[in-house]
Amino acid sequence: MPDRDSLRRFLFEHLDARGEIVHLDAVWRTVLERRDYPPAVRQVLGEATAAAALLSAAIQFDGLMTLQIQASGPLRLVVVQVTPERTLRALARWDGEPATGPLRELCGDGALILNLDSGQGREPYQGVVSLRGERLAEALEDYFERSEQLPTRIQLTADAQAAAGLLLQRLPDAGLASQEDWNRLSLLTATLRPQELLELDAAALLRRLFHEEDVRLFKPAAFGYRCTCSRERTAAMLYALGETELRETAAKQDTLEVDCEFCGQRYAFDAIDLSGLLAGAASDASITRH
Numbered sequence: 079m080p081d082r083d084s085l086r087r088f089l090f091e092h093l094d095a096r097g098e099i100v101h102l103d104a105v106w107r108t109v110l111e112r113r114d115y116p117p118a119v120r121q122v123l124g125e126a127t128a129a130a131a132l133l134s135a136a137i138q139f140d141g142l143m144t145l146q147i148q149a150s151g152p153l154r155l156v157v158v159q160v161t162p163e164r165t166l167r168a169l170a171r172w173d174g175e176p177a178t179g180p181l182r183e184l185c186g187d188g189a190l191i192l193n194l195d196s197g198q199g200r201e202p203y204q205g206v207v208s209l210r211g212e213r214l215a216e217a218l219e220d221y222f223e224r225s226e227q228l229p230t231r232i233q234l235t236a237d238a239q240a241a242a243g244l245l246l247q248r249l250p251d252a253g254l255a256s257q258e259d260w261n262r263l264s265l266l267t268a269t270l271r272p273q274e275l276l277e278l279d280a281a282a283l284l285r286r287l288f289h290e291e292d293v294r295l296f297k298p299a300a301f302g303y304r305c306t307c308s309r310e311r312t313a314a315m316l317y318a319l320g321e322t323e324l325r326e327t328a329a330k331q332d333t334l335e336v337d338c339e340f341c342g343q344r345y346a347f348d349a350i351d352l353s354g355l356l357a358g359a360a361s362d363a364s365i366t367r368h
C-alpha cells in the first residue's frame with residue numbers, strides 16, 4: 079500500500095543525490111470533484127499536481143508556490159498552488175474534448191511558469207521556460223536544466239484515484255567523479271513504470287529502483303487540500319476591477335455572485351456590499367461586517 083497523501087524525502091548515503099516521492103489520494107480526488115475533467119486533461123492536471131508537491135519540497139521555499147502551464151490549447155491553462163503548510167489546490171481550463179496525446183499536441187505552444195511568492199510585500203520570483211517535451215515530466219526536467227542548471231529526473235503519473243511522482247536530483251555541489259553515479263541513478267529511475275508509482279509504497283519503490291544503494295528514507299510529511307480563497311480576497315479582486323466596471327455590474331443585478339474557480343465556493347455581494355466597495359472606503363473589514 080502506498081503512503082497516502084504524503085511526501086517522503088530520501089537521500090543516498092554515499093552518492094551526491096537526493097529525492098522526493100509523493101502520493102496524493104484524497105487530495106487529488108478533491109481536486110477532481112470540482113469539475114468534470116476529460117481524461118486527457120485529468121492526466122496532465124494530476125501529473126502537474128504531483129509535480130508541484132515534489133517541487134515545493136525540492137525547492138524548499140517558504141511561501142506560496144504556483145506551477146502553471148499557459149498554452150495556446152486545446153489545454154489552455156493548468157494551475158497548481160502549494161502553501162508552505164503543504165496544502166494545495168489545482169485547476170485546468172481547456173477547449174472542447176481534447177484527445178490524449180503528447181503534451182505539445184494537447185497544449186500547442188506554451189510556457190511552463192514557476193512562481194514563488196514569499197508574501198511580505200516582496201516581488202515574487204518567476205521562472206519561465208517554453209514548454210518542451212512529450213510529457214510534463216520532460217518539460218520539468220528541461221526547466222531545471224535550463225533555469226537552475228540542476229540535473230533532475232522526474233516521473234509522474236495520475237489516474238482517477240491517485241496522482242503520484244518521484245523526483246531525483248543531483249546535489250548542487252556534486253563533483254565530476256559522481257557523474258557516473260548520477261548516470262546510473264538516472265537510468266534506474268527511467269525504468270519506473272506508472273503502475274509501480276501508483277501501487278508501491280515509498281520503501282518498496284526505492285528497493286525496486288535502487289536495491290544496491292544505501293538509501294535513507296525520511297518520515298512521511300502529510301499533504302492536504304485547501305483552497306485559499308476568501309470573501310475578503312474576492313472583495314479585493316472586485317475592488318481591483320475599478321469603479322466603472324463595478325458600477326456597471328452593480329446596475330445590472332441586485333446581487334453579484336462570484337464563484338471560486340478552484341473550489342466552487344460562491345461569494346455573493348448585494349447592493350449594500352457593492353456600494354460599500356464603490357464608496358472606496360471599502361476596506362476589507364467593512365465588507366465582511368455586513
Ligand SMILES: [Zn+2]
Binds near residue numbers: 305338342
Ligand atoms: Zn476557493
